[in-house]
Amino acid sequence: MEEVDVEPSTTLIPGAGFYQKHLGFEWGPGDLIVYETNYKLQGPRSAGSPSVHIVRRDEDICSPILRKLFSESHLIFVGLQKIKEDVPSKNKKSQFVSISKNYRSVIRACMEELQQNAVSTQSGSLASQYGDQVSILLAIELIWNLCEVLFIDAAPAGSLLLQLLDWVRLHKSDVDAKAREVLQSDSPAQHQSYWDVVISLVLQGRTDEARQVLSKQASLRAESSSVFKRMDGLLQTMPIFNPTGTQTLTEFEVKWRHWHEECDRCLQDNTFASNRHLETICKILVGDEDTLLEQKELLSTWYHFLVTRLLFTHPTIKPPDLHYYAQSSMNMFLGPRASPEPLDIILLSAFEFDLHQVIKDCSIALNNWWFVAHLTDLLDHCKLLQSHNLHFGSNLREFLVLEYASGLFTHHSLWQLAVDYFDHCPEFGRVYLELQIERVPLDTERKAIKVLRICEDRQMSEQVRSICKIMAKRALRNNRLGSALSWTIRAKDAAFATLISERFLQDYSNKGSFTDLDLLDNLGPAMLLSDSLTFLGKYREFHRLYGEKRFSEAARLLLSLMTAKIAPRSLWMTLLTDALPLLEQKEVIFSVDQTYELMSCLEELNSGTKHSNLTDQDEDIESTKTELLRLALARNLTMAIVKEGTIET
């Protein structure tokens, strides 16, 4: 396979390269930053202040109309990936053809919208931008349609030509406009385009329509009506292969040959000598190449010429023979001097059944991967890449789909479509998704949750952790402790949970109340993430029980926080102080045993190393607290002993 080397395109950076010789750069998401610099650090220093230029790679992605193309084809793509499992292989072909048609109708819908916009817009530059996009889509649709006929539908001899005719008719529809113009004029037969229309219709094999237009003329010219009748007969009897009928290809060939001989006879007999137009039509009917080539204007493209030529010389053309006629038709039509253009070469490669070349040339000719990715994916599903001896078939498909999806990821909302494309790339899809998705800007909590869900669905645990960590860090920076804590819990980051719990307690000791009660009250098993968090949750629970006047439960919890060593030693004094009001209640809340335990906690605390850095004043407060606690504990012990020693009556 020949490698066509295409000179890479050069993008000029305005105002760079004058003061300094080097261009620095930095990759961004979907763009590239360049700036003037000097790596050698010799020569004159910069005059003037440098600029930073943002170079964008793919502008199609920004077009709101093309966005529809992307989102609608995404649905078709996803549907196609599902076909694999649940359809017996027999019925697949018709499914593939209909999917191909769906893709094409999306292209056409998009083209029409672009055209309407091109006409309605006031801005000339915008109009030409739309126009450019239309002509790209036109070419894409033309190629796709041909690939559908040749590869996906793989029409056999007989049907092949009919489908090629449809292809030509669809893509050269100006005939219809002209026909209408002629027929609606006052005297159609006198119209200057009259014969152009008749011949164009004949060239497209639309004999019935040609006859109708011809009848306008015949009715005017009574004197030559027999000639017109003869032509009408020829056109009427021209055999058209019916692929759904019972007729065999051989039978059709015999019939066609008879008809062809009859046309030939008319030519020999000079039947149409009186009318040069009819003579031309007759020459077309016998497939006279010179006459066909004289109709260049009406044919307008070599592939129209090819199909017309086949129609009148080899209507039962077999797929393998196509390439010979394609090549020669192109040479005949374009002449020896003209060099074919990319579109011509792509179509020719298709006629040669060289799928790889088609895909390759399309990738080079188009800046956008949409077309090659979707077409290649479809062809791969049709198992066509293997049968055409491309051993790297699935790699090629994956390569193109990955390219397309990566492009989508640079867009602020289309990236969501890309996820499904990555999901259907078995080799590198997941790694690509991992790399791309963690770069999606987490502008809002909502967006973060959206990204997170995608990662969670795919068990991308590292990305899940990272996103939560980023969000937690950001929330903490902005002093939103509750949000920071809930993101940390999702990230399962124990160290960070400890840190935030400590901030909560710090906050509590400053303000005397907790924030984010909803979250703290509903931690559940999540509080086991770190010891500090467990304590925070339990401590808040104590406050809640206390608030609900469930004193004995509150007391039990408070005590257990210390005895089970959940509470950090530094907070024991706070906890004991919290016990004070419970000790002061009229009712006995702490039992004898519990009171002893509280006492031992207090003594344990006091026997520990004293803080040497405490001021005298602080130390005074501490010792006062201790005294108060001892007093309260002793009083409570008395009451508890009395209560427990009393036999209830």
Add this chain to the structure above:
Amino acid sequence: MFVAKSIAADHKDLIHDVSYDFHGRRMATCSSDQSVKVWDKGDDGEWHCTASWKTHSGSVWRVTWAHPEFGQVLASCSFDRTAAVWEEIVGESNDKQRGQSHWIKRTTLVDSRTSVTDVKFAPKHMGLMLTTCSADGVVRIYEAPDVMNLSQWSLQHEISCKLSCSCISWNPSSSRAHPPMIAVGSDDSNITYSGKVQIYEYNENTRKYAKAETLMTVTDPVHDITFAPNLGRSFHVLAIATKDVRIFKLIPMRRESANSSGPTKFEVQVMAQFDSHNSQVWRVSWNITSTLLASSGDDGCVRLWKANYMDNWKCTGILRGDGSPVNGSGHAAALSAVGVPVAAQMVVGAASAGRYFFPHLDSPRAGSRLAHLLPPPSLIEQIYEPDLSHAPQIRQRHTANSTNQPTEHD
């Protein structure tokens, strides 16, 4: 490709480095004017400078962002022989109103005795670690043990490379199969015979970095070096900017015995080599998924390289200055005008995008092809209308369409 926007960076001297943050919403620039500027992308897509401050007492060579898991943290390195770590703090409310943010210096790393030529954060799975290399030939690895306290950094490792160092790159692979690995490039031109790229690998047992490989084939000065994302592969891909662009494949070889504690040995293969820059290449960098490599060289161009599905590498794009002085000889006001007519820029882009198709559609011979190709509104299913008498309805719609033919091309 097209220039979508030009921003007057307003540095008083050469820009040496521009760095995007992880999500591409912020950008940091550094310059010979000893300052660093931070730019934020607004909701309108415009870039606004939100901070600008003097960072060093010499040219600032490189600036780089820490992973956002560690907060908003920058590191810079300079000719003044130091590297510094900066953290953004949530500022006063009137700062926010003015669209300004506060960056404070968390630490200055003063261990180098010569210019610090590169600074890089290690991959995030290793924790918050910062690496510098300097002209005295030492790579230093620092760690912030407490990610909440960025003023404490401890020098964990000093690797002596024996050659003046110009650039470093961490292997981004987080696979357990790959121990932490760092590649160091040298632009030492005094020693011509030795390999200028060294690869060091962390050894769990000795808790030290040990040299795993020297790329002996690279003997010319190396200016930049960068690992590609691993993509789950067993081998590593390393791009190098030297007198040309080179891409190496490093394939870890199987250890001779399971308990051998020596560093991994690699089979080194050259995947690609491009000399289109004609002379020195100064920077190389991969895009996110390493499908594209960009390089900048003495020819004044940035070139983009791409491998196809058969691993054939090709240049797919060139960026080049147009060599024109900017109007008004470089005043910020005049410069910002460069980037304005966005619509016009878009058109330039669109034209270049379709450059393989449009000329043909417009050429005299096929001049009318565009019109011929115009689709009928009746979609695919309604292609064939055998009876003319049924046609008018469809034709009607046709005409409506054909008046819409974009004639702007002619």
